[in-house]
Amino acid sequence: xxxxxxxxxxxxxxxxxxxxxxxxxxxxxxxxxxxxxxxxxxxxxxxxxxxxxxxxxxxxxxxxxxxxxxxxxxxxxxxxxxxxxxxxxxxxxxxxxxxxxxxxxxxxxxxxxxxxxxxxxxxxxxxxxxxxxxxxxxxxxxxxxxxxxxxxxxxxxxxxxxxxxxxxxxxxxxxxxxxxxxxxxxxxxxxxxxxxxxxxxxxxxxxxxxxxxxxxxxxxxxxxxxxxxxxxxxxxxxxxxxxxxxxxxxxxxxxxxxxxxxxxxxxxxxxxxxxxxxxxxxxxxxxxxxxxxxxxxxxxxxxxxxxxxxxxxxxxxxxxxxxxxxxxxxxxxxxxxxxxxxxxxxxxxxxxxxxxxxxxxxxxxxxxxxxxxxxxxxxxxxxx
Amino acid sequence: xxxxxxxxxxxxxxxxxxxxxxxxxxxxxxxxxxxxxxxxxxxxxxxxxxxxxxxxxxxxxxxxxxxxxxxxxxxxxxxxxxxxxxxxxxxxxxxxxxxxxxxxxxxxxxxxxxxxxxxxxxxxxxxxxxxxxxxxxxxxxxxxxxxxxxxxxxxxxxxxxxxxxxxxxxxxxxxxxxxxxxxxxxxxxxxxxxxxxxxxxxxxxxxxxxxxxxxxxxxxxxxxxxxxxxxxxxxxxxxxxxxxxxxxxxxxxxxxxxxxxxxxxxxxxxxxxxxxxxxxxxxxxxxxxxxxxxxxxxxxxxxxxxxxxxxxxxxxxxxxxxxxxxxxxxxxxxxxxxxxxxxx
Numbered sequence: 001x002x003x004x005x006x007x008x009x010x011x012x013x014x015x016x017x018x019x020x021x022x023x024x025x026x027x028x029x030x031x032x033x034x035x036x037x038x039x040x041x042x043x044x045x046x047x048x049x050x051x052x053x054x055x056x057x058x059x060x061x062x063x064x065x066x067x068x069x070x071x072x073x074x075x076x077x078x079x080x081x082x083x084x085x086x087x088x089x090x091x092x093x094x095x096x097x098x099x100x101x102x103x104x105x106x107x108x109x110x111x112x113x114x115x116x117x118x119x120x121x122x123x124x125x126x127x128x129x130x131x132x133x134x135x136x137x138x139x140x141x142x143x144x145x146x147x148x149x150x151x152x153x154x155x156x157x158x159x160x161x162x163x164x165x166x167x168x169x170x171x172x173x174x175x176x177x178x179x180x181x182x183x184x185x186x187x188x189x190x191x192x193x194x195x196x197x198x199x200x201x202x203x204x205x206x207x208x209x210x211x212x213x214x215x216x217x218x219x220x221x222x223x224x225x226x227x228x229x230x231x232x233x234x235x236x237x238x239x240x241x242x243x244x245x246x247x248x249x250x251x252x253x254x255x256x257x258x259x260x261x262x263x264x265x266x267x268x269x270x271x272x273x274x275x276x277x278x279x280x281x282x283x284x285x286x287x288x289x290x291x292x293x294x295x296x297x298x299x300x301x302x303x304x305x306x307x308x309x310x311x312x313x314x315x316x317x318x319x320x321x322x323x324x325x326x327x328x329x330x331x332x333x334x335x336x337x338x339x340x341x342x343x344x345x346x347x348x349x350x351x352x353x354x355x356x357x358x359x360x361x362x363x364x365x366x367x368x369x370x371x372x373x374x375x376x377x378x379x380x381x382x383x384x
Numbered sequence: 385x386x387x388x389x390x391x392x393x394x395x396x397x398x399x400x401x402x403x404x405x406x407x408x409x410x411x412x413x414x415x416x417x418x419x420x421x422x423x424x425x426x427x428x429x430x431x432x433x434x435x436x437x438x439x440x441x442x443x444x445x446x447x448x449x450x451x452x453x454x455x456x457x458x459x460x461x462x463x464x465x466x467x468x469x470x471x472x473x474x475x476x477x478x479x480x481x482x483x484x485x486x487x488x489x490x491x492x493x494x495x496x497x498x499x500x501x502x503x504x505x506x507x508x509x510x511x512x513x514x515x516x517x518x519x520x521x522x523x524x525x526x527x528x529x530x531x532x533x534x535x536x537x538x539x540x541x542x543x544x545x546x547x548x549x550x551x552x553x554x555x556x557x558x559x560x561x562x563x564x565x566x567x568x569x570x571x572x573x574x575x576x577x578x579x580x581x582x583x584x585x586x587x588x589x590x591x592x593x594x595x596x597x598x599x600x601x602x603x604x605x606x607x608x609x610x611x612x613x614x615x616x617x618x619x620x621x622x623x624x625x626x627x628x629x630x631x632x633x634x635x636x637x638x639x640x641x642x643x644x645x646x647x648x649x650x651x652x653x654x655x656x657x658x659x660x661x662x663x664x665x666x667x668x669x670x671x672x673x674x675x676x677x678x679x680x681x682x683x684x685x686x687x688x689x690x691x692x693x694x695x696x697x698x699x700x701x702x703x704x705x706x707x708x709x710x711x712x713x714x715x716x717x718x719x720x721x722x723x724x725x726x727x728x
Binding site: 088131132133134135158159162164165166168169170172173176177178179180182183184187189191192193194195196197289290293 | 517518519522523525526531532534535536537538539540541542543544546667684685688689
């Protein structure tokens with residue numbers, strides 16, 4: 001990034017922060033803050049300045065207005081002394097329960113397509129958290145990260161003291177990790193819901209598809225799983241129609257003690273390169289696990305700007321998520337002209353307009369220009 | 385729930401507030417109680433409890449001593465807790481709580497439905513229906529290893545998890561473990577700890593012996609693939625994430641490697657900074673006044689952080705790198721023995 005481009009972005013960030021629209025997190029005085037600044041080497045070298053504490057929202061805003069950070073974060077954790085330099089001295093007293101959804105982990109494609117896909121995932125996650133896990137909607141906050149994803153914050157004090165293992169139990173449930181076919185099927189009852197039901201449906205769809213193919217195809221598919229040889233695959237293939245019918249009527253009658261059935265179901269669920277594993281992960285929510293299990297994480301501050309897109313980190317209620325369009329609602333700047341020098345040609349949708357940007361110098365709306373400059377796709381024209 | 389507890393119940397469940405109230409009549413002043421004849425007997429019995437707690441499961445005799453007067457049984461429970469609190473060893477505290485809870489569990493299995501419901505209520509759960517709230521469930525099953533306890537393998541709806549009648553007993557046991565463990569270590573006055581010093585020394589020696597038995601002499605060839613990978617990467621100068629360094633350091637500390645030796649290993653890394661590394665190693669091992677001693681991350685956490693590399697067949701049967709190490713050492717030892725026999 002050219003120094004002139006960096007200066008321009010920083011100036012526009014400064015204008016934004018002058019308006020004072022940061023959102024103070026709850027229990028602000030118990031949170032640690034961290035910032036990445038527009039240093040001379042930004043964005044090639046990035047330094048996080050952390051262990052910062054504020055006693056009031058005013059103090060936080062003054063700091064941000066004066067320092068104009070490229071990225072602003074606060075801790076999901078609550079500390080007795082948030083500004084202390086070591087974790088021991090900080091005195092951890094709890095943390096919000098966080099789920100991180102990042103389109104990068106799910107698909108490749110245009111920015112617009114990735115944002116659409118990840119919003120669907122956020123809606124599914126919210127349904128699972130409320131309908132299945134019974135988390136009170138009043139304690140759930142949704143935040144658009146300003147990049148390619150959403151953060152779901154659960155502030156219910158019931159989970160606040162949880163450490164890694166308890167949070168691991170929840171994120172495994174959310175993602176569908178640790179599925180035991182035997183535990184799922186042998187305990188299946190007509191009233192069973194949640195993952196055992198999802199697993200049953202996924203397995204039924206997968207095996208039905210296999211049943212509809214010819215014999216050689218089945219064996220090739222089954223032997224592609226770790227630990228499944230031809231003999232085992234052939235025997236399992238012969239049992240598949242019966243397994244499918246039992247899956248529909250009474251899954252608990254499937255003999256999971258049978259060595260062939262046990263071995264194949266185990267391989268289906270544990271071979272991470274296999275098709276069935278992917279289907280199970282897709283039946284769950286594809287969230288970034290370490291973010292949930294980490295009880296000392298820093299997360300983006302709502303109201304701040306994301307310097308890799310220039311977009312605003314937007315907090316939303318569950319109801320607002322439905323109509324939220326990040327390519328409109330998280331865009332801060334509007335129609336003022338900006339001269340840019342684009343590194344390549346791009347087609348981009350922003351503020352409900354479709355733009356074609358040719359390689360070289362052109363004049364574009366400032367919102368688009370800043371987006372391209374922040375992403376490293378263009379420089380401010382004449383900035384050399 | 386109204387239930388009438390007799391003194392036998394109090395002795396069986398010394399954690400109940402009724403039991404604590406009962407014992408306060410016998411030992412209102414702890415220091416003078418411990419200095420008396422009964423107190424000395426209780427200290428000896430508490431030491432015995434910790435010894436039993438340190439034994440492996442199949443050596444352990446967890447029979448209830450019905451002949452012991454209730455006030456002695458309750459005082460023994462309390463003094464054993466004081467003893468491990470004075471020792472400050474996290475693993476020792478865990479083992480005592482596990483042993484005590486196992487005893488309570490054996491008793492719970494024999495109880496009728498009313499008594500079970502009473503005990504469940506005391507640990508904060510309602511067992512009148514077949515469902516428990518997700519929060520209670522998750523907090524209770526964290527220590528359980530079997531697949532069927534994992535939340536993902538459960539029927540969950542509207543924040544409730546379905547459990548069976550038989551599972552309720554295990555559930556109460558785990559709630560008890562959490563409740564009892566949460567209160568430890570107790571803040572014990574120095575004067576009480578010094579009164580217990582002779583037994584404390586014996587307990588500490590036994591604990592050290594136990595660790596040596598479990599891990600023995602350090603054997604690099606028994607390291608799990610993940611730890612070997614981390615150490616190779618470290619030596620070759622590759623960048624290792626913070627969690628990777630933490631995992632390697634905690635593992636080496638847990639198997640009994642001295643901090644200086646760990647520091648030497650890090651000395652091979654190109655970005656070695658002696659002060660920073662010393663700080664990290666001391667921090668993880670609980671030395672240098674940090675107090676908290678860390679345990680190496682388990683397999684699931686290693687997987688989460690992409691540190692589970694080249695897992696071999698033994699990895700499939702363990703859930704913790706430390707268990708891998710123990711088992712691999714045994715395997716290597718047996719292999720050595722067999723090779724020796726063949727030669728003869």
